[in-house]
Amino acid sequence: MSRPFVLPDLGEGLVEAEIIRVLVKEGEVVREDAPLLEVETDKAQVEIPSPMSGRVEKIHVAPHQTVRVGEVLVTFAEADAGPQAPAAPTPAAVSQREGPVPATPATRRLARELGVDLRTVAGRGPGGRITDDDVRASAAQRASSAIPAKRAQPASGGPEREVAAKPLARVGLEPPPLPKFEQWGPVERQPLSHLRRVIAERMALSAALVPHVTHFDRADITELDALIRRDLEPARERGVTLTLTSFLLKTAALALRDHPTFNASLDAEAGELILKRYYHLGIAVATERGLIVPVLRDVDEKPVLELARELATLAQRVRDGKAGLEDLRGGTFTITNLGALGGTGAIPIINYPEVAILGVARAREEAVVRDGQIVTRLMLPLSLTFDHRVADGADGARFAADIVRRLEHPDQLLLEL
Amino acid sequence: MVMGDLGRDVDVVVVGGGPGGYSAAFRCAELGLETVVVDAEQRLGGACLYEGCIPSKALLHVAAVLGEAERAREFGVDFGTPRISLDPLRKWKAERVIGKLARGLASVARSKGVEVIGGRAVFEGSRELRVGGDAPQTLRFTHGVIATGSRPSPLPGIAIDSDRVMDSTAALALPDVPERLLVVGGGYIGLELGQVYAALGSRVVLIEMLDGLLPGVDRDLVQPLARRCDKLFAEVRVGTRLTALRAAGETIEASYGDVTATFDRVLVAVGRRAATEGLGLQRTGVRPDARGVIAVDEHGRTADPYLYAVGDVTGEPMLAHRAMRQGKVVAEVIAGRPAAFDNVVVPAVVFTDPEVAWCGLTEGEAQRAGRAVKIARFSWAASGRATTLGRADGLTKLVADAESGRVLGVGIVGPGAGELIAEGALAVEAALTAEDVAATIHTHPTLAETLMEAAESLLK
Numbered sequence: 009m010s011r012p013f014v015l016p017d018l019g020e021g022l023v024e025a026e027i028i029r030v031l032v033k034e035g036e037v038v039r040e041d042a043p044l045l046e047v048e049t050d051k052a053q054v055e056i057p058s059p060m061s062g063r064v065e066k067i068h069v070a071p072h073q074t075v076r077v078g079e080v081l082v083t084f085a086e087a088d089a090g091p092q093a094p095a096a097p098t099p100a101a102v103s104q105r106e107g108p109v110p111a112t113p114a115t116r117r118l119a120r121e122l123g124v125d126l127r128t129v130a131g132r133g134p135g136g137r138i139t140d141d142d143v144r145a146s147a148a149q150r151a152s153s154a155i156p157a158k159r160a161q162p163a164s165g166g167p168e169r170e171v172a173a174k175p176l177a178r179v180g181l182e183p184p185p186l187p188k189f190e191q192w193g194p195v196e197r198q199p200l201s202h203l204r205r206v207i208a209e210r211m212a213l214s215a216a217l218v219p220h221v222t223h224f225d226r227a228d229i230t231e232l233d234a235l236i237r238r239d240l241e242p243a244r245e246r247g248v249t250l251t252l253t254s255f256l257l258k259t260a261a262l263a264l265r266d267h268p269t270f271n272a273s274l275d276a277e278a279g280e281l282i283l284k285r286y287y288h289l290g291i292a293v294a295t296e297r298g299l300i301v302p303v304l305r306d307v308d309e310k311p312v313l314e315l316a317r318e319l320a321t322l323a324q325r326v327r328d329g330k331a332g333l334e335d336l337r338g339g340t341f342t343i344t345n346l347g348a349l350g351g352t353g354a355i356p357i358i359n360y361p362e363v364a365i366l367g368v369a370r371a372r373e374e375a376v377v378r379d380g381q382i383v384t385r386l387m388l389p390l391s392l393t394f395d396h397r398v399a400d401g402a403d404g405a406r407f408a409a410d411i412v413r414r415l416e417h418p419d420q421l422l423l424e425l
Numbered sequence: 426m427v428m429g430d431l432g433r434d435v436d437v438v439v440v441g442g443g444p445g446g447y448s449a450a451f452r453c454a455e456l457g458l459e460t461v462v463v464d465a466e467q468r469l470g471g472a473c474l475y476e477g478c479i480p481s482k483a484l485l486h487v488a489a490v491l492g493e494a495e496r497a498r499e500f501g502v503d504f505g506t507p508r509i510s511l512d513p514l515r516k517w518k519a520e521r522v523i524g525k526l527a528r529g530l531a532s533v534a535r536s537k538g539v540e541v542i543g544g545r546a547v548f549e550g551s552r553e554l555r556v557g558g559d560a561p562q563t564l565r566f567t568h569g570v571i572a573t574g575s576r577p578s579p580l581p582g583i584a585i586d587s588d589r590v591m592d593s594t595a596a597l598a599l600p601d602v603p604e605r606l607l608v609v610g611g612g613y614i615g616l617e618l619g620q621v622y623a624a625l626g627s628r629v630v631l632i633e634m635l636d637g638l639l640p641g642v643d644r645d646l647v648q649p650l651a652r653r654c655d656k657l658f659a660e661v662r663v664g665t666r667l668t669a670l671r672a673a674g675e676t677i678e679a680s681y682g683d684v685t686a687t688f689d690r691v692l693v694a695v696g697r698r699a700a701t702e703g704l705g706l707q708r709t710g711v712r713p714d715a716r717g718v719i720a721v722d723e724h725g726r727t728a729d730p731y732l733y734a735v736g737d738v739t740g741e742p743m744l745a746h747r748a749m750r751q752g753k754v755v756a757e758v759i760a761g762r763p764a765a766f767d768n769v770v771v772p773a774v775v776f777t778d779p780e781v782a783w784c785g786l787t788e789g790e791a792q793r794a795g796r797a798v799k800i801a802r803f804s805w806a807a808s809g810r811a812t813t814l815g816r817a818d819g820l821t822k823l824v825a826d827a828e829s830g831r832v833l834g835v836g837i838v839g840p841g842a843g844e845l846i847a848e849g850a851l852a853v854e855a856a857l858t859a860e861d862v863a864a865t866i867h868t869h870p871t872l873a874e875t876l877m878e879a880a881e882s883l884l885k
């Protein structure tokens with residue numbers, strides 16, 4: 009009797025994953041929990057373990073293929089096939105390991121102290137026993153890993169599953185132990201969601217790895233605002249809501265073409281700057297579950313109206329938890345617009361391994377001196393945060409000035425389309 | 426709160442002075458927390474010391490001595506017919522055993538600075554406890570530990586008001602040696618106390634509702650004990666339900682199966698029930714289930730962020746050694762250490778003759794789970810030490826993972842099994858392989874060698 013094995017629910021509303029490697033061959037006999045495939049979701053590489061022991065009858069997927077949750081990955085021929093054999097396994101059963109974790113009580117305590125999940129550690133002691141050395145090696149490997157998202161973790165669980173607390177991947181520094189907060193009053197511990205964990209790890213990585221420097225500027229968007237207001241109704245008739253963000257995307261992409269170091273990634277290992285000849289811009293979207301950055305492709309080539317349309321549908325997909333893998337990666341530069349929430353400015357953390365991020369606060373009418381006269385102008389505060397390893401303050405100032413110039417002269421912006 | 430009662434603030438209040446409670450309290454004190462134990466009887470030791478593990482083992486020791494004296498005839502030593510005087514026996518149990526251990530616990534508490542307050546404890550909220558008794562007071566605490574233990578379950582559906590129908594607590598007080606004793610329940614309590622009374626001279630009839638003694642325990646281990654009970658007891662009836670008890674003058678008339686018979690006393694040993702009633706838990710976030718059991722996570726936390734629970738109140742297995750480990754874990758969690766009750770096994774022992782002890786995975790569980798295992802059975806008939814003791818009826822059994830050889834479970838039946846199982850528990854807890862056990866030199870000639878021999882048989 010054959011048993012199909014489908015891509016389990018990956019949690020956090022993710023609906024698809026890309027196959028990175030297939031680790032078994034057709035005809036191979038695998039044990040329960042043995043690694044079957046490696047897949048990549050938006051942020052993490054995940055190893056999918058075999059839900060059962062049996063012979064792999066057919067593999068339905070190939071590397072680089074994108075599969076959706078529920079799609080059949082592998083069909084098993086059961087060794088002890090019988091009429092009582094159940095149908096497709098539930099996703100929750102995927103990561104269940106047989107029996108207890110093989111480690112001594114002292115080793116288990118060490119693992120808790122170092123924040124190592126023993127279920128992810130391969131034991132090298134007799135009979136697969138996990139030793140203190142295995143635990144320390146696992147902790148050290150995680151600490152030195154430049155890309156914490158590569159950390160393999162068991163994929164499992166339906167949406168109703170309780171989130172298990174797992175330690176965050178470390179980025180070099182060993183944080184000192186926390187004080188006993190209980191001594192001052194009661195506390196409650198909440199496990200982090202998958203998304204919160206990914207955000208936390210990536211922000212910590214970026215903040216620890218990248219020397220951030222921020223340049224502030226302000227753009228007079230009185231004319232741009234007038235233009236948006238004027239075109240708002242005609243655009244709406246074409247089913248599009250024109251927003252400042254779509255103009256920000258366009259101006260940033262055009263400025264990036266003139267300042268390619270800000271559309272790059274630093275390969276520290278190779279000692280090279282990787283300049284990207286495409287302009288895919290991420291836009292930070294706040295969702296109920298946390299921050300997600302969907303990516304718009306080839307922003308430099310698309311008209312503003314098209315960008316506004318794409319942005320609206322993409323943001324909706326993200327908020328509905330229906331964003332696919334391709335919606336979330338490949339970005340070269342990020343914009344975060346906090347204007348809707350007020351504030352006078354913010355210094356965002358770079359979306360590593362990008363080089364820069366543009367922070368935008370709320371535009372306000374201000375008294376500005378123009379030609380000796382005090383006039384009321386609509387001023388937009390901008391902050392450009394960038395990787396000081398890649399660019400210097402003067403470079404940042406020039407790049408920011410280019411964005412400001414374009415925002416202040418929307419007529420010229422149209423010529424560049 | 427009583428008027429004028431200003432209350433008192435402490436770091437930790439432990440409700441219940443049994444093994445779980447005092448273990449938690451001692452460890453809390455060691456870790457620098459001001460700790461108070463509230464115990465209804467103002468004593469440390471709980472049911473374990475006063476009406477459970479300790480007195481039953483004292484009496485079982487007496488039974489074992491009587492059994493050994495009888496067996497000695499086989500090798501030509503006759504002590505004659507033993508004469509048993511209950512008064513000195515009760516006095517020895519109360520003073521030399523329980524009293525000595527109780528004084529020991531009290532002095533440990535003093536040396537660690539743990540205060541024991543007497544009185545019934547009722548939660549006024551998640552951080553406040555009212556203590557009744559002679560000196561009523563209110564305690565406010567940062568962390569509360571519920572360790573109120575369990576008490577014997579009454580017979581479901583049968584109500585009788587007679588001191589001739591005893592629970593385990595009453596039976597351990599040894600009111601007399603009844604001529605005819607009915608034991609209801611073939612679990613560890615019924616078997617242990619049944620053997621005590623049989624050794625003291627009672628004619629014991631034991632009935633068990635399910636179709637075997639020690640339900641749930643590996644049949645290979647139960648069989649030698651069942652044979653011994655057949656010899657010691659007048660009658661053992663499994664698959665038999667008690668239907669009625671009637672007081673008839675100085676006797677009790679019992680109906681079970683198709684029989685109605687007269688007994689001088691009846692011992693009801695049908696399990697224990699978590700003791701969570703009357704604690705005022707409805708004023709906290711803790712909600713015991715229908716059986717009175719409080720659910721906890723691996724850190725001993727209840728649903729109420731201020732309250733922890735350890736021991737029998739957290740459900741099966743209701744064993745003192747589990748409670749003690751839980752108590753230490755909870756104390757460390759309260760002190761902010763990364764502790765967890767992540768124990769793989771809680772070993773269990775029945776202190777009968779022969780003793781039965783086991784830990785970890787059993788053969789039956791492995792079969793039901795479809796898990797590939799190797800089983801070793803080492804009969805004590807091949808053990809030199811067992812032969813010198815005249816006890817070849819023992820068995821040591823090992824369950825190991827078929828592929829890795831990791832020891833997953835151990836079962837032992839025979840005299841001293843309760844001591845021997847400690848090595849089995851260590852092997853499973855530390856994820857040792859059969860080879861690790863086989864290659865460790867065991868002293869010769871001992872019963873412990875049987876573990877080594879069993880492990881060796883898996884290597885072939």
